[in-house]
Amino acid sequence: MFTVHGQWQIDITPPNVFVNLVGAFNCEGMTALEQEARQKWLNYNPGQLYGAVINLSQFEMTTSDSIEALKDYFSDMEKRGYRRIDYIGIDALSRKIINELWSQSDIQVQLYLDVAAYLSQHPSHRGAAEWLTE
Template identity: 30%
Template sequence: MFVGHGKYHFAIDPPFLYLELFEGFNKEGVIQFRNAMFLEYQKYPENAIHYAIVNLTHWQLGTADSMEQGRKMFENMAMRGYTNVDYLANGNSIATFYLKKLWQDLPVKVNFFDSTEQYLSQYPERGSLIKQFSEN
């Protein structure tokens, strides 16, 4: 049995989910992450979360089978009613390339921002959700 690799922090403030990914993920790491998110989602009414904001600064992608698990998770997000996912690339152009492929043909609007600052200049009201991690 393989040990899960990949770290994450997240916060939910309906209708938003803010997520930071760290290191590389293997399949088991994605499954662990998905299970943790499922437990957290149960605390909220169905379809309470519609938007995800994902910081990619420290994400190092993952294995091919973790990408397959990621696609399944994205399909599930679409089924749960997510309408928007905003990625804060912060220089991670390789992640942007792969994520565009993984989201292809799903009914969710996916946006990529060059930096957290660019995102916050467009959506300053979402800063408190993001800043709780940057201050730790």
């Protein structure tokens, strides 16, 4: 059995879920993240949450099983009725994965270079999560 690798923070301010991913995740880390997210989602009615902001600025996808687990987590968001997902801190690898993941979806996806670029477009979200304070 492997230990959980990766750190995350999930903040919810309806209609948005703010997720900050830090470090190198293994499959167990992605599974633990998904379990915590699902537990938090239980506090909200279907349709109450439909936007997500995911910070990948400090996220390291180091194993193929963690990438597959991440894809499962994101596809679950579509099933839950999300309409918009904003990704922050996109590098070439994450851009490729995100483009593949959402290519067949109706979800509106926006990519931002960093938190400052995101907040310039969404200033009302400043402080909605601890990491959204730049």
